[in-house]
Amino acid sequence: GAVVSQHPSWVICKSGTSVKIECRSLDFQATTMFWYRQFPKQSLMLMATSNEGSKATYEQGVEKDKFLINHASLTLSTLTVTSAHPEDSSFYICSARGRDRVWNEQFFGPGTRLTVL
Amino acid sequence: KNEVEQSPQNLTAQEGEFITINCSYSVGISALHWLQQHPGGGIVSLFMLSSGKKKHGRLIATINIQEKHSSLHITASHPRDSAVYICAVILSGSARQLTFGSGTQLTVLP
Numbered sequence: 001g002a003v004v005s006q007h008p009s010w011v012i013c014k015s016g017t018s019v020k021i022e023c024r025s026l027d028f029q030a031t032t033m034f035w036y037r038q039f040p041k042q043s044l045m046l047m048a049t050s051n052e053g054s055k056a057t058y059e060q061g062v063e064k065d066k067f068l069i070n071h072a073s074l075t076l077s078t079l080t081v082t083s084a085h086p087e088d089s090s091f092y093i094c095s096a097r098g099r100d101r102v103w104n105e106q107f108f109g110p111g112t113r114l115t116v117l
Numbered sequence: 118k119n120e121v122e123q124s125p126q127n128l129t130a131q132e133g134e135f136i137t138i139n140c141s142y143s144v145g146i147s148a149l150h151w152l153q154q155h156p157g158g159g160i161v162s163l164f165m166l167s168s169g170k171k172k173h174g175r176l177i178a179t180i181n182i183q184e185k186h187s188s189l190h191i192t193a194s195h196p197r198d199s200a201v202y203i204c205a206v207i208l209s210g211s212a213r214q215l216t217f218g219s220g221t222q223l224t225v226l227p
Contacts, residue, residue, distance in 0.1 A: 105162070110159040
């Protein structure tokens, strides 16, 4: 099956610092990656869609200058939370879809829990 | 009104019971996913459906496109099935992004 990894699995940082989260497709080429955020007891919220080699498309209300997304290769997308604040503390999940997979199928990473002090 | 509604929100069952989780949607879709999220947060895709029925082990998923309804069934439930089950759809004409239901918290007691 298709495997998506995320790194780190958890991170604690001080307010004002930047945090980078990596999302990798391990055994397939991911033409599209999605980044989600999930607050406790809530459902996933799509933040942005990134296609390899092009700029990410952000959902309404998501600041693109705060949540920098890079999808430089077919196996790696990164989300950088810049100048993190406590309200950015959340569970961040990526998913990936590849060119060789069934058209609509997405594979999820294990998530990254961010805590901003 | 949410485009994707799940019921029940919470479900507690005894080990061995047959479980059904329902998902209704109000818009046209091209596919529907059933996802499982464990307490640690990781998400596993259980099924992707566009019609009919799929079975994997003790899990069965059905979809009725005309009625805009899908069900996830778990036979012979086990405590390790305890998780949040999420229905997610790909809206017709969308950029293949997922629209999520609010999830069903399932607890299976030994």
